[in-house]
Amino acid sequence: MITKAQILQWLEKVAAVLSENRQYLTDLDSPIGDGDHGINMDRGFKKVMEKLPSVADTDIGNILKTTGMTLMSSVGGASGPLYGTFFMRSGMALAAKEELDNHDLVELLQSAVEGIVQRGRPQLEDKTMYDALFPAVEALKASVENGDDTVEAMQKTVDAAEAGMKATIPLQARKGRASYLGERSIGHQDPGATSSYLILNALLDTVKGE
Amino acid sequence: MITKAQILQWLEKVAAVLSENRQYLTDLDSPIGDGDHGINMDRGFKKVMEKLPSVADTDIGNILKTTGMTLMSSVGGASGPLYGTFFMRSGMALAAKEELDNHDLVELLQSAVEGIVQRGRPQLEDKTMYDALFPAVEALKASVENGDDTVEAMQKTVDAAEAGMKATIPLQARKGRASYLGERSIGHQDPGATSSYLILNALLDTVKGE
C-alpha cells in the first residue's frame, strides 16, 4: 500500500534530490547536450513544491496531474513535455485514488511511460530516459505478478532503471540534441535516463520509509 | 634659379623621403590622431610619381598643379585636401614658368600656404602643419628681400620650418582629430608639421644639388 502522504513525500524527495543533483545532471548534459537538464528539472520541481500545498488534500490522481501540468509549463526543453506527460498520464490513470495497491503502482508507472513513448517516440537504445524507464516498468510488472511486496517490487524496479541508465553510456544517441553529435555521443551517460533513475529511486526511499 | 628639372627632382625626393618616413609619420599620428598620416602621404606621392612622366615636359606651373590634383584624389583625410591645395595653388601662381627666380620661389611657397590657410583655417599654435609653414614663408621672404641666394634662402626657410615643427610639441591641439584629446595632445610633435618640414627640406637638398 502507498498512501497519499507517501506520494506527497515522494514528490518532495524528488524535488530535494534533483536540486542536490542539479549540477550533476547539468554536467551530464554538457558534453552531449546543451548543459541545462539539471537547471530545467530543478526549476520545474521547485514550481511543483509551490503548487502542491493547494492540492495536497485532493486525491492522488489530481496531485500527480497537477505535478505534470506544472512541470509542463515550467521545465521547457525536451524533458519538460516528457516528464509533464509522465505525471499527467499517471494522474489520469489514478483518478480519485486515495491510496495505491501494487497494481495501481504498475498502472502509475506503465501509463506514465506510455505517455513518454507517445510524446517522444523513443525506441530502446536511442540513448534517452526511455532506456531507464522501459526496463523499470517490465521489472515492476514481473515483481508484482510474482506477488512481491511494494518495497521488493520497487527495489527491483530501481535496480532495472539503474542498469538501463548505465547501459546508455556506450550507446550512440539517435534522439534529442545528443543525436547531432553522432559517434561523439558515445561514452557519456544520458542525463534524462539519470533523472528518471533518481525519480524512481526517490519513490523506493519513500516506500522504504527512509 | 630653380630649373624645371630641379622641380621634378624635388618631387621625386619628396616621394622618397615620405616613403622612408612612412612609419615615423604614422607613429607620430598614432598617439594624437588615427595613425595613418604616413600611409596617406606615401600613398599620395607614389601616385604623383606615376603621374609625373605624363606632364614632365609641360611647364612648372602645370607640373605642380598636377601634383596637387593627384594628391587631392589619392591622399584623403585632412592632409589630402591641404597638401593638394598647397601644390595646386603654387602651380596656379607659377603658370607657364619654365624656371623660377627667388621671387618666384616666394610666390610658390606663399600661395601654397595661403591655400592651406583658406582650406583648413588653421591659426598659429593650433598644432598643425601651419605652425611649420608660416614661419618658413616669413623666413623665405626676409631672406630673399635680404638678397640671399637660393641655397641660403632655402636654408633659412627649412631652419624656420624645423623650429616651428619642434614648437608644436608643447602645444595643445585645437584643430583636427588631435583636438578631441584636449590636454592629452600636449607633448607630441604634430605629424603634419613634420611632413611639411620634410617636404621643404627636400627642396633645400635639391637646390644644394645633394
Added chain:
Amino acid sequence: MKKLINAIDDVVNEQLEGMAVAHPDMVKVHFDPNFVYRADAPVSGKVALVSGGGSGHEPMHGGFVGVGMLHAACPGAVFTSPTPDQMYEAAKTVNSGAGVLFLVKNYTGDVLNFETAAELAHDDGIPVQSILIDDDTAVKDSLYTAGRRGVGTTVLAEKITGGAAEAGYDLDKCADLCRKVNMNGRSIGIALTSCTVPAAGKPTFDLGDDEFEFGIGIHGEPGRERFKMKTVDEIAEMMTLAILDDGAYTRTVREWDRANGEWVEKQLTDQPLKSGDQVIAFVNSMGGTPVSELYALYRKMAQIIEGRGLSIVRNLVGPYITSLEMQGASITLLKADDEILRFWDAPVVTPGLRWGA
C-alpha cells in the same frame, strides 16, 4: 561576459518590455505566459500564424510579429524552447476562428512543446495545424538523428506563409504553402566566434583566433567541422556548395489530423537545387558580423550560384536569425515559384522586417 543587461533572470522579460514600448503600433506583449502578438489580433477571417522558440535569435521570432507575417511568437528562455502554455494561450489570443498554424523549428524540445500545445488548442475547439521547419544541411541523415534543424528557412517561411494568411488562405492552404517553403529551402551556417548565454556566463565553445566552425546550428552548438580560417571567397564557396551539392532529403514528420484529433506521420522527400531554378538567397548574420562583411559573402555566393545556372530572383541580407552576439553567417537558398514570390513580395510591417507599406 559583457552585455547590455541587468539581472540574468530578467534578461528576456526586459527585452520583451523594450520591444513592446518601442513598437506599440505593431505588437503587444503578454507576460506569464510570455508571448508577443499582433496589436490588432485577432484579425477576423484570417488564419493566425504562431511561431516561437528559445530566445537569443532576435529579431526572430518576436520581431516578425505584425501585418503580413506572424500573429504571435512565443519566446522561451535563451536557447530553451518555450512551454505549451505559452503557445496555447497565444493561440487562444490570436485565433479569429479561421484557425492557427504553428510554425515549428525542428528541435526536440520545440517539437514536443508545440505538439502538446496543439493538442490543448484542439481540445479547446481551435482548428490547428503544425508545420515543421528542418532545413539545416549540416545534418546529413534523419534516420539516426532528430533530423535536420530548423534554421534560416524559418524566416522565409514566416514571411511567405504570413503573406498568404494575410491574403486569406485557409488553414490547410497555409499549411501546404508553409510545407512547400520548407521543402524548397536549404541552409548552412558558419561561426567565427562563439556566443555567451547570459545564464552560463561563458562562451558555449572555444574557437582559436585562426579557426572557424562550419555547419553550426543557431544555439552556439559546435559545428560539423572546424577549419583554419579562410578567405571569404573560400568560405562562400564551401557554404554555397554545401547547399547546391546537397542531395535529396527524406524524413518523417508528424502533422495534426483535425478530423480524428491525432498525429499522423508523413514521409517527405525534397529534391536538390538544380540548374534553371529560381531562388531567394538569404545571407544572414549570426549577430556580431556587420552587414558589410555579409555583402562580401553575398558577392562570391552569387557568382557561384549564377555559375551553376540558377538565378537569384530575390534576396535578404542582414541579421535576422541570430545566435546572440556570435560572429558568423548563414546562407539559405529557397527555390521559388510564382506563389512563393507573390507572398514574398507582399507587404510586411513588423519590427524586424518591413516593406510594401
Added chain:
Amino acid sequence: MKKLINAIDDVVNEQLEGMAVAHPDMVKVHFDPNFVYRADAPVSGKVALVSGGGSGHEPMHGGFVGVGMLHAACPGAVFTSPTPDQMYEAAKTVNSGAGVLFLVKNYTGDVLNFETAAELAHDDGIPVQSILIDDDTAVKDSLYTAGRRGVGTTVLAEKITGGAAEAGYDLDKCADLCRKVNMNGRSIGIALTSCTVPAAGKPTFDLGDDEFEFGIGIHGEPGRERFKMKTVDEIAEMMTLAILDDGAYTRTVREWDRANGEWVEKQLTDQPLKSGDQVIAFVNSMGGTPVSELYALYRKMAQIIEGRGLSIVRNLVGPYITSLEMQGASITLLKADDEILRFWDAPVVTPGLRWGA
C-alpha cells in the same frame, strides 16, 4: 583578426560589388572614383542628396541610397574620408539640374574634402550646398576643438532631408531642413569592445573585460571616459542624461554662398531638449551588439525620457551607423516638429532602411 574578407586592399571594393549585385533595383556602384548612386539617377526636378565618409559604418552611407533618402554616397577607405573627386563625380552623376546637397559629418578630413568637391561642382555650374552634421555631445566645446563629431543624427538627417527632396523641396529648403535636423539632434555613444580596422589588423584600443568606454565616436577612437562595467539600466541612464542635460551648443560652420561662389561662416546655437518636447529616439548598435540588447537599453531610456516630460513620437532601433564589429550602442534624440515627422514618415526604399513602399 578574423573577418569575412579577402585581400585587405580589396575589402571596400568587394563589399561595394556585393551590395551592387544584391540591390540592382535600388543602387548602382561606380568604381574609380568610388560612389554608390540611385539606380534611377538623376531624378528629374529633384534636389540630389549626396553624403559620404569613411567606410566601416555600414549600412551608412551606401545602404541609405535609394528612393526617399540619399541619391549618392561616397565611401572612403575604412575610417578614412573620401576624396573630392568622388563627391565631384557623384554630384555630376546625380544632379538633375535642381542642384546637389552635400550632407557632411563633422570630421576635419570629411569637411575639407567635401568643401573642395563643392567648389569643383560649383565651378562646373552645379548648384550646390553643404550642411554639416555635428551632434556628438561627448565633445563639449567647439572653441578649442574641431567641434562636435557627426554621429547618429546623420542617419535621421539623411532620411528626413531625403524625404523632403523626394517631395520636391528646392535646394535651399532642403538645406534649411537638414540644418534644422542637425540643430535638433543630439547623440552619445558607448563601446563594450573595440573594433579592428582590416589594414591595422589589431583592435584600435584595448578595453578590459570589466570596462566600457563612454562618449566614443564612430571610428574606434577611445571615448571621453572609461568606467567599470555597469547594468544596462545604469548605462541607459548615463547616456540619456548626457543628452537631456546637455546645454546649449554654439559653433561656427561654413556654408556655400552660391551667388558669390565663396564660403560664408555662420554661427549656430542649438538649445537643450526640454520637458514637453516630442522626440524621435534612435537606439543604434555599433555593429556587434544584437538588437535584443538594444531593446533593454531602449526600455530604460524611454522610462527616463518620459519621466522628464518629453514624449517619444517615433523611434528607430538597430544597427544603422556602426563601427565595424564593435559591441556597443549609441542613443540619438531628435526634437521633432510636424515638418520633420512628415518627412520621417515618408516612404523610403533603400538597402538599409525601408518603409512606406
